Amino acid sequence: MTYFSLQKRLHAADGILSLDVKCEIEDAAFISLYGASGAGKTSLLRMLAGFMQPDNGMIKVNDEVWFDSENKINIVPQRRSVGFVFQDYALFPNMNVEENILFALGKNDSKQIIEELLEMTGLRGLRNKKIQMLSGGQKQRVALARAVARKPKLLLLDEPLSAIDNEMRSNLQQTLLSIHSHYKVTAIIVSHDINEIVKLTSKTIHLKNGIIEEYAPPNEIFLNNSRAQNSLKGLFLSAEKNGSMYEVLLLTGEQVIKINCNEPDAKDLQKGDEIEVSFKGAPAFLRKL
Amino acid sequence: MKRRLVKFLIPFLLFHPASLFAQQQKITVAVAANMQYAFNELKAEFEKKYQVNVNGVIGASGNLTRQIMQGAPFDVFISADTKYPESIYSKGFAAEKPKVYARGALVLWTTKKELPLNGHLRFLLSDDIKSIAIANPKIAPYGTAAEILLKKVGLFDMLKSKLVYGESISQTTQFIGTGNADIGFTAKAVVLSNQMKNKGRWIELNSKNYPPIFQSAVLLRYGAKNNSVNAKKFYQFLFSENAKDIYKKYGYIN
Amino acid sequence: MIETAPIFLTLELAFLTTIILFFLSIPLARWISNKKNIFKTFAEVIVSLPLVLPPTVIGFYLLLAFSPTNSFGKFLENYFDVRLAFSFGGLLIGSVIYSLPFMVHPILSGLTSLPDSLEEASYSLGKTKTQTLLSVLLPNIKPSLLTGIVLTFAHTIGEFGVVLMIGGNIPGKTNVASIAVYDEVEALNYHNANIYAAVLIAISVTILFLLYFSNRKLQEVKIL
Numbered sequence: 065m066t067y068f069s070l071q072k073r074l075h076a077a078d079g080i081l082s083l084d085v086k087c088e089i090e091d092a093a094f095i096s097l098y099g100a101s102g103a104g105k106t107s108l109l110r111m112l113a114g115f116m117q118p119d120n121g122m123i124k125v126n127d128e129v130w131f132d133s134e135n136k137i138n139i140v141p142q143r144r145s146v147g148f149v150f151q152d153y154a155l156f157p158n159m160n161v162e163e164n165i166l167f168a169l170g171k172n173d174s175k176q177i178i179e180e181l182l183e184m185t186g187l188r189g190l191r192n193k194k195i196q197m198l199s200g201g202q203k204q205r206v207a208l209a210r211a212v213a214r215k216p217k218l219l220l221l222d223e224p225l226s227a228i229d230n231e232m233r234s235n236l237q238q239t240l241l242s243i244h245s246h247y248k249v250t251a252i253i254v255s256h257d258i259n260e261i262v263k264l265t266s267k268t269i270h271l272k273n274g275i276i277e278e279y280a281p282p283n284e285i286f287l288n289n290s291r292a293q294n295s296l297k298g299l300f301l302s303a304e305k306n307g308s309m310y311e312v313l314l315l316t317g318e319q320v321i322k323i324n325c326n327e328p329d330a331k332d333l334q335k336g337d338e339i340e341v342s343f344k345g346a347p348a349f350l351r352k353l
Numbered sequence: 354m355k356r357r358l359v360k361f362l363i364p365f366l367l368f369h370p371a372s373l374f375a376q377q378q379k380i381t382v383a384v385a386a387n388m389q390y391a392f393n394e395l396k397a398e399f400e401k402k403y404q405v406n407v408n409g410v411i412g413a414s415g416n417l418t419r420q421i422m423q424g425a426p427f428d429v430f431i432s433a434d435t436k437y438p439e440s441i442y443s444k445g446f447a448a449e450k451p452k453v454y455a456r457g458a459l460v461l462w463t464t465k466k467e468l469p470l471n472g473h474l475r476f477l478l479s480d481d482i483k484s485i486a487i488a489n490p491k492i493a494p495y496g497t498a499a500e501i502l503l504k505k506v507g508l509f510d511m512l513k514s515k516l517v518y519g520e521s522i523s524q525t526t527q528f529i530g531t532g533n534a535d536i537g538f539t540a541k542a543v544v545l546s547n548q549m550k551n552k553g554r555w556i557e558l559n560s561k562n563y564p565p566i567f568q569s570a571v572l573l574r575y576g577a578k579n580n581s582v583n584a585k586k587f588y589q590f591l592f593s594e595n596a597k598d599i600y601k602k603y604g605y606i607n
Numbered sequence: 608m609i610e611t612a613p614i615f616l617t618l619e620l621a622f623l624t625t626i627i628l629f630f631l632s633i634p635l636a637r638w639i640s641n642k643k644n645i646f647k648t649f650a651e652v653i654v655s656l657p658l659v660l661p662p663t664v665i666g667f668y669l670l671l672a673f674s675p676t677n678s679f680g681k682f683l684e685n686y687f688d689v690r691l692a693f694s695f696g697g698l699l700i701g702s703v704i705y706s707l708p709f710m711v712h713p714i715l716s717g718l719t720s721l722p723d724s725l726e727e728a729s730y731s732l733g734k735t736k737t738q739t740l741l742s743v744l745l746p747n748i749k750p751s752l753l754t755g756i757v758l759t760f761a762h763t764i765g766e767f768g769v770v771l772m773i774g775g776n777i778p779g780k781t782n783v784a785s786i787a788v789y790d791e792v793e794a795l796n797y798h799n800a801n802i803y804a805a806v807l808i809a810i811s812v813t814i815l816f817l818l819y820f821s822n823r824k825l826q827e828v829k830i831l
Contacts, residue, residue: 115727141730148731154724158746167742168732214733415793440795464676484693489776492793517693517775520789528775532676533692 065091066218066250070111070121074274076102083107083274089267091126092248094241096261096282099271105254108271109220112252113148114141125217125250147211147249149221153203155195161206162191168213181209184246185239201232205239212247219244219251225260237263258286259317295342300333314341379406380576380583381426383417385433387522388568390546391603392431398599399590405583413521415492421446421573428576428584431568431591433457433522434494438571448577454591455605457566458541459498464553465535472556474506477536482515486528486537489518496525498563499538505562529553541604560606568605609802612779613787618810620695620783621763624702628710628759629752631703636714637740658708666772669701673773693775698783701769709758717751718744749825757818764811 069086083104089095097105110116112123114130117138123131130139155164165178182188185205195203204224211219221240225233241264244251255261261268262282270278270285278285298316305311309324323341333339384392389411396407410417410427418437421427422444431454432438438451461470469476477485488496496518503509517534519525522543529537530552544555570591576584590596597607635654639647657665673691674680683689691697721744729739745752767785774781776790784807791800 113727113731115730141727142733142735144731146731148728150724150728152722152724154722154728156725156728156743156747158743167729167734170733210728210732413793415795418795436795483690484775486775489790491790517777520771520776520786520793524771527670528692531670532674533670533680533690534775 065089066125068112068121068123070108070118070123072107072111072116072118072120074104074107078102081274085269085271085274085276087269087276087279089250089252092250093267094244094251094253094265095267095269096265097252097254097269097271098256098261098285103271104274105271106222109148109222109252109254112218113146113220114139114144128217145214145217147214147216147219149204149207149211149219149224151223151226153207155203155206155210157195160192160194161187161198164195164206165210165213168210177213177215181213181243184242185209199232201228201236204228204236208239208243212243212249215247216249219249221251221253223254223256226256233257233260240264258282262286294344294348295340297338297340300337300339301335303333312341314339378404378583379408380428380580380587381408381410382587383410383412383421383425383427383430385414385417385431385568386411387433387540387542388431390542391599391605394599394603395591395596398595399587402590403583403586405586407587421575424575426575426579427573428580429570429572429588429591431570433568435567435569436494438569441571441573446574448572448574451569451571452592453567454570454596455568455600455607456560457495457498457568458560458604458606459495459502459538459558459563459566460541460544460555461536461558462529462539462544462553462555463536464530464532468536470554470556472559474503474508477508477512477515482535484517484528484534485512485515486517486519486525486534486539488522488525488538489520493519493521493525494566495522495538495540498566502538502558502563543604545604609787609791609799609806610778613782613784613803614806614810616695616779616782617764617784617807620698620702620766621760623699624706624763625710625756625760627699627703628706629756632707632710632714632755633740633745636711636718637744639711640715640718654711655708657705662705662766662768663772665705666701666769669697669704669769670773673697692773693777693781695780697773698770698781701773702763702766705766705769706759706762709762710755713751713754713758714748717748721747750822753818753822753825757815761811761815764807 066089067087070083072083074081074083081102081104085108097108099105107116111118111131118131118133120133121131122129122133125145128145129137130144131137156167159167162178162182165181166175169175169178182191185208187202187205187209190198190202195206198206208224225236228236237260240253244264253260253265265282267280268278268282268285269276296316298314298321301313301315301320303310303312303325306324309326312323312325314321314323325341382392382396389409392409392411396409399405399407412420414432414434414437417427417430417432418441421430421441430438430441432451435451435453438447441447442451461474463470468481476482487499490496490500500509503512517528517537519528522540525537526539526543526549528534529539530549538558541557543549570588572584572588576588601607635650639650639654641647670692671677672679673683675684675690680690680692683691689696691700725743725747726739729743734742765785766783767789770781770783770786771789774783774786776782776786784803788800788803788807791797791803
């Protein structure tokens with residue numbers, strides 16, 4: 065069980081943001097931290113890691129007190145069992161792939177885990193490469209392997225995939241999932257990508273203006289909020305008359321779909337308008353691809 | 354007409370201000386640093402007597418010599434030795450051979466109260482004296498003189514390891530004055546100067562024990578060419594009875 | 608001809624000064640590069656002072672400080688039986704002060720240009736501040752370290768003002784090459800002066816060339 069209750073006055077570009085959060089996370093859960101830019105997500109992560117000191121509060125990870133302002137306890141990052149994956153990877157330029165991961169281990173630790181991690185992240189063949197020669201996706205995998213090498217109690221990921229292209233992204237998401245389930249770490253990932261959040265995490269902290277607005281499974285948070293079931297939201301692209309119907313092209317998520325609609329629903333719509341499509345009546349058909 | 358005059362006058366004034374004061378004559382004299390005290394009085398006397406402005410340029414003899422040989426506009430050079438004036442003459446920058454105007458006197462000076470000070474100099478061997486300052490014999494005649502004196506009284510070899518060399522008489526004086534050197538050899542002119550008059554104690558050394566520290570002056574080619582009358586007047590003044598009295602007052606021998 | 612002692616003395620002074628400053632400046636630069644507060648700004652000012660003060664001023668105040676008539680000099684003489692003026696040790700101290708900014712500034716600039724996340728990553732992996740400094744920070748600012756070494760070494764070879772004030776020009780102990788050149792010029796022995804100067808230039812050029820060449824090798828690895 066990971067528990068934190070933190071307050072901090074943050075200086076943002078447009079004034080002061082008062083961060084005031086309280087949360088309890090189950091062991092080995094994989095949760096996401098979601099919110100607009102500047103909401104305080106990275107700061108929260110940094111406080112959990114020990115890079116930033118909260119003004120007030122408490123952090124407790126599996127019965128270990130990492131921070132307690134009342135009792136003046138503040139464990140330095142070195143003594144916290146934490147793994148951190150940075151947005152800019154933060155790999156050590158003077159070491160190759162294997163050495164970067166090896167650096168996490170102490171003198172007496174078994175090297176077995178290195179082989180495991182290299183295998184799981186698909187980096188076996190790159191183990192001796194200088195990190196300057198790696199692609200973004202490869203670098204992030206090294207960063208991930210390095211962060212979990214010590215089997216930390218808490219794994220923190222600060223928008224690790226935001227700079228990666230789409231194709232590589234899903235690969236990496238898979239890697240993240242397998243690492244998480246294999247090592248059973250409690251993990252918190254900061255992400256703007258709803259796809260990612262829904263795919264990877266079991267619960268989402270929605271941070272808004274410094275407080276936790278919602279803390280629930282992503283399915284609930286990102287559920288399209290209309291009264292009707294069987295509906296979806298999207299962006300109108302175009303409409304073409306086809307007999308008595310209109311063929312409408314709609315952009316939803318990352319897909320363009322074609323739907324048959326009635327007149328006059330489709331009239332007077334401009335490209336880019338947000339619209340809601342509902343399928344009343346008969347249930348829809350599903351088919352696995 | 355008026356405008357023409359102004360147009361002519363302003364550039365003229367800007368570039369030839371001296372011409373406006375054509376009545377006031379002047380000469381420029383290069384002076385070795387440790388002669389500056391005596392020079393100030395020489396300058397005052399000369400100006401009073403002849404109403405000619407004397408402009409003194411004080412510096413290290415080596416520097417001044419170099420500048421003269423690069424064509425610096427000096428009329429007369431008053432040196433603290435003879436080597437530099439001689440080289441100026443041999444390189445063709447002098448109007449005539451340099452002449453000796455005074456002899457320097459060597460003194461032994463200390464600011465340490467507890468040290469004994471007597472003419473026999475054997476006390477220099479004592480362990481209480483860890484450093485003895487002398488001017489660099491390679492470039493300063495007072496240093497050469499001190500070295501020869503020590504050799505003459507048979508103490509040089511034993512004292513060699515205690516010797517500390519100042520680059521000039523000024524620096525040697527500074528070493529002694531700040532107490533970094535326990536004792537040292539410097540010029541009498543220094544210990545009689547206003548700055549050092551009441552600092553420490555000194556004894557004058559027997560001039561028989563060291564070669565004369567001749568100090569020469571030389572009339573420069575520049576002065577003879579561009580400022581002949583006044584430059585010669587000043588140069589000759591350096592050898593007058595009036596000047597000789599001033600030298601004596603400032604610690605030089607005649 | 609010329610004597611070789613001044614050349615060796617100059618090289619000895621330059622080597623020792625560089626080594627001392629290297630080990631002194633790393634912790635100092637590290638301390639200054641951490642969170643800034645008023646003390647650290649003050650430290651930066653003091654480190655930069657020798658850049659601004661004329662060497663003769665530094666030398667002059669050292670001379671006063673070393674004098675057995677003043678408290679520091681007296682203390683040294685009474686307790687350690689040591690007089691720093693006119694000694695190689697005194698020159699070393701003068702050199703270290705005079706060249707301090709030339710070692711500290713490049714190292715400081717190298718450390719502050721490293722991203723914070725590098726340090727934080729190391730801490731998150733359980734490494735102490737010292738381990739981080741030695742295994743992560745220093746290896747990644749090699750060009751800065753090299754610059755500091757080169758500048759300090761070259762600067763000390765050319766040191767004149769400070770040595771002039773406190774050296775005493777003692778053969779075998781404090782008559783470094785720069786003073787020897789000066790003496791030959793003052794004595795109007797331009798021929799000898801030229802020889803000293805030529806030797807110094809040749810040595811300096813060789814050392815600088817070697818060091819910059821190594822630096823390019825380091826840069827090549829980084830760019831890849």
